[in-house]
Amino acid sequence: MLQSRFLLFVLLVLPVTSLMAARDAALRDEISSMVAQIGTPAALEIQGEAISSVIVIPALYQQRDYAPLWTNKYSIRQLLAAIRSIGADGLDPADYHLAALERLQQQVSSSAAPPPAQLAEYDLLLTDSLVRLGYHLMIGKVDPVELDQNWNMDKTVGDLDTVLAMADAVSNGTVDQLIDSLRPQAPIYAQMKAALARYQRFAEEGGWQPLPDGPALKPGMSDPRITALRQRLAVTGEFTGTDRQSSVYDEALEQAVRLFQRRHGLEDDGIIGKGTLQALNVPVEQRIDQLRVNLERARWILRDLPEDYVLVDIAGFHVRLVRDGNIVWETRAQVGKPYRKTPVFRSRITYMDVNPTWTVPPTILRKDVLPAIKRDPEYLQEKNMRVLDRQGSPVDPATIDWSIYPGTGFPYMVRQDPGPGNALGRVKFMFPNKHAVYLHDTPSKSLFNRTERAFSSGCIRIENPYDFAELLMDDPGTWSREDIQKVIETRETRSVTLPQPITVLLLYWTVDFDEDGTVVFRQDIYDRDVPILSGLQQPFRFRDRPVVSGLEQNQ
Numbered sequence: 184m185l186q187s188r189f190l191l192f193v194l195l196v197l198p199v200t201s202l203m204a205a206r207d208a209a210l211r212d213e214i215s216s217m218v219a220q221i222g223t224p225a226a227l228e229i230q231g232e233a234i235s236s237v238i239v240i241p242a243l244y245q246q247r248d249y250a251p252l253w254t255n256k257y258s259i260r261q262l263l264a265a266i267r268s269i270g271a272d273g274l275d276p277a278d279y280h281l282a283a284l285e286r287l288q289q290q291v292s293s294s295a296a297p298p299p300a301q302l303a304e305y306d307l308l309l310t311d312s313l314v315r316l317g318y319h320l321m322i323g324k325v326d327p328v329e330l331d332q333n334w335n336m337d338k339t340v341g342d343l344d345t346v347l348a349m350a351d352a353v354s355n356g357t358v359d360q361l362i363d364s365l366r367p368q369a370p371i372y373a374q375m376k377a378a379l380a381r382y383q384r385f386a387e388e389g390g391w392q393p394l395p396d397g398p399a400l401k402p403g404m405s406d407p408r409i410t411a412l413r414q415r416l417a418v419t420g421e422f423t424g425t426d427r428q429s430s431v432y433d434e435a436l437e438q439a440v441r442l443f444q445r446r447h448g449l450e451d452d453g454i455i456g457k458g459t460l461q462a463l464n465v466p467v468e469q470r471i472d473q474l475r476v477n478l479e480r481a482r483w484i485l486r487d488l489p490e491d492y493v494l495v496d497i498a499g500f501h502v503r504l505v506r507d508g509n510i511v512w513e514t515r516a517q518v519g520k521p522y523r524k525t526p527v528f529r530s531r532i533t534y535m536d537v538n539p540t541w542t543v544p545p546t547i548l549r550k551d552v553l554p555a556i557k558r559d560p561e562y563l564q565e566k567n568m569r570v571l572d573r574q575g576s577p578v579d580p581a582t583i584d585w586s587i588y589p590g591t592g593f594p595y596m597v598r599q600d601p602g603p604g605n606a607l608g609r610v611k612f613m614f615p616n617k618h619a620v621y622l623h624d625t626p627s628k629s630l631f632n633r634t635e636r637a638f639s640s641g642c643i644r645i646e647n648p649y650d651f652a653e654l655l656m657d658d659p660g661t662w663s664r665e666d667i668q669k670v671i672e673t674r675e676t677r678s679v680t681l682p683q684p685i686t687v688l689l690l691y692w693t694v695d696f697d698e699d700g701t702v703v704f705r706q707d708i709y710d711r712d713v714p715i716l717s718g719l720q721q722p723f724r725f726r727d728r729p730v731v732s733g734l735e736q737n738q
Contacts, residue, residue: 206299207250213303215249229304230283235725236314238734239346243310246347251306257356262313263288265362270383271376272366273475274319278723279312313349313358315723318730320365323482325718326726330711333618336484336529336688339732346731367485375481375694378702379474382467390467391418400455402437405430412436412455415463416443446697448499448705450634462704473704476715477694484690492686493532495622495643497525498693498705500636502622502645504654512654517625517636517644524709525641527691530614531684532622535652537670537677538601539611543568544619547640552597553589556580563597567604571596601674609671610648612655614687622687624648637708643689655681 220227222237234240243252253259266279287305291297322338340346352361366372385391394411409430416422422439437453444451447462455463494503495516503513519525523546543552556562563570563580570578578595599605608624618641625644630636638644645651649667656662656679670677691711695703707713 206296209299210251210302211249213299214244214251214306217303217307218244218249227307229308230280230286232280232283232308232311234307234311235723236311238731239314239343240307240310242343243347243350247350251302252350252353253306253309255354255356258353258358259288259309261356261359261362262309262316265316265359266312269316271380272320273379273478273719274324275719278319278324279316280308284308284312313353314346316362317346317349317365318725320362320482321486322730323479324723325479325715326728327483328728329726330714330718331527333526333528337728338483338486340730342733343731367481369481369485369488371696372478372481372485374696374700374702375474375478377700378694378696379471379478381702382471382474385418386467386471391415393464393466394455394460396460399457400432402432402434402453404432406432409436412440412463416440419443421446446701446703448634448703470704472716473693473707473712474702475719476712477692479715479719480690480692484688489686492688493622495525495687495689496695497527497643497689497691498708499695502643502651504651512650514651515631515636515646517627517630517638518708519639519641520637521708523640525639525643525689526616526618526620527689528616528618529686529688530616532612532614532655532681532687533684534678534680535610535612535655536607537610537652537667537679538674539605539607539609539623540601540676541599541606543597543599544640548593548597549589553585553593557585557588566599567602568597568599571598601676607642608644608648610652610667612648612651620689622648622651635706635708655685657682 217227217229218241221234221241227234244250263281263284266276266281266284269276269279284305287301287308290301291305294301318340321340327334328337349361352358392411392415394415395408397406397408400406400409400412407430409432410428412432413422413424413427413429413436416436416439417427421443422436424435424439440455440459441451441453443463444453444459447459449458449462488508490505490507492505494505495501495518496503497518500516500518501513502516503510505511552562552568559565562568570580570583572578572595575596583595601609603609604626606625608626611621611623613621620642622643622645625639627638627644628646630638630644631646649664649671652667653659653662653664656667662679691709693705693707693712695705697703
């Protein structure tokens with residue numbers, strides 16, 4: 184009797200087991216066939232969507248003997264949910280095959296026995312979507328090198344083994360945790376996402392209406408446009424009063440205007456002049472784009488930051504010292520004029536020059552100094568400058584025929600001696616770079632009181648350089664503020680090596696946050712936002728350079 188029951192069980196189970204094995208083999212064959220097509224001239228398209236990952240996907244499925252990856256239903260749900268909500272990161276769900284995946288999901292779920300080819304397509308498309316999403320979250324969609332050939336903060340997504348380890352999250356049902364870990368973890372990224380969500384809500388609610396043009400609006404005035412001003416500022420939260428119909432510019436409205444001006448990089452004078460009116464009338468869609476652009480910048484640079492670094496915020500006109508991940512000091516800065524832009528790059532401050540000399544750079548010499556000498560014979564003496572030959576020996580200016588310059592190549596150097604009028608001030612902070620850019624003091628201290636401070640020839644002038652020097656030396660017993668001042672008073676040039684070199688990041692942000700976490704929009708002084716936004720709006724493609732470290736190909 185027992186033997187009969189066992190035989191019956193075997194007869195019932197064997198066909199089912201054989202059928203499952205056959206279906207598994209057929210699915211593996213379909214996956215293998217499709218993977219073999221990846222990277223060939225014919226390429227592989229699924230539901231009209233290109234499979235872009237020609238290195239990672241073949242390696243992943245070969246490693247698994249072409250078994251399907253997406254067998255955990257929770258992982259599929261998590262990936263689709265992440266794609267649907269990726270607009271919160273300023274990215275486009277269409278880059279990750281959302282529409283095609285939703286069609287395949289419907290087709291697969293509506294059949295008791297989906298064809299192996301359909302299951303293979305679904306699995307491969309899900310994998311390509313995760314690879315694309317991880318690539319964008321880890322290093323950005325737009326390649327910064329294509330916008331700036333001097334970019335030196337390059338990142339990859341890791342080596343091939345690291346990338347293939349993503350399969351563990353798919354198997355374990357932790358794709359949501361994986362995706363969240365791929366985002367920059369710096370607090371400012373979360374702040375930018377929160378600000379983007381807020382402005383996306385403004386857009387859903389209709390945004391705001393532009394204020395009509397007209398004479399400047401000042402406190403105490405009465406004007407029909409003031410009612411519109413109240414309503415405009417109420418949308419973004421600067422005006423919190425209950426009276427939104429009054430046409431009188433009262434004190435409560437003035438405070439709201441000043442707050443708006445501070446949050447938009449404007450002089451907070453309480454007057455609705457041309458600049459403030461222009462900022463008020465920037466449409467909500469443009470502010471959303473500005474946040475998307477800066478989220479992309481964050482993806483470029485916010486991974487693997489050191490605990491200690493100096494941050495030069497070019498568009499924000501500030502320099503900040505970060506220790507253990509926290510801002511411990513900041514000062515106002517002056518940066519390059521729009522036609523002499525301060526570059527974006529990373530280096531390390533290694534030493535400072537006290538009482539520096541200034542050898543006039545070739546561009547400034549040709550465009551500024553030589554024409555000034557031709558106009559004014561006393562210019563060199565007034566500026567405490569000397570002419571030197573290429574070996575550093577003095578040359579008598581009276582022996583030079585200045586009339587032929589700058590039309591002819593100038594065979595000498597012009598150097599400014601140390602002193603209070605030196606263009607570099609009394610101290611400069613040095614870090615290796617090919618741009619001849621550094622941080623330094625300046626005699627033009629009144630310019631720090633301006634709201635927009637793009638005045639230099641590319642270097643970064645800082646307002647409180649002695650405090651900065653003391654903090655970098657980090658040795659109150661030898662390099663207190665008083666000790667630094669004593670060296671300065673000697674007027675002798677002295678190079679001082681920092682006890683510990685510190686990373687310096689020259690970055691360009693047009694979004695920042697005030698002390699209470701409210702978003703602050705900066706002017707795009709160098710017009711650097713537009714090409715990034717254009718790149719975000721392009722269809723998906725991998726960058727031309729390697730994405731995975733250790734591989735010559737880029738996917």
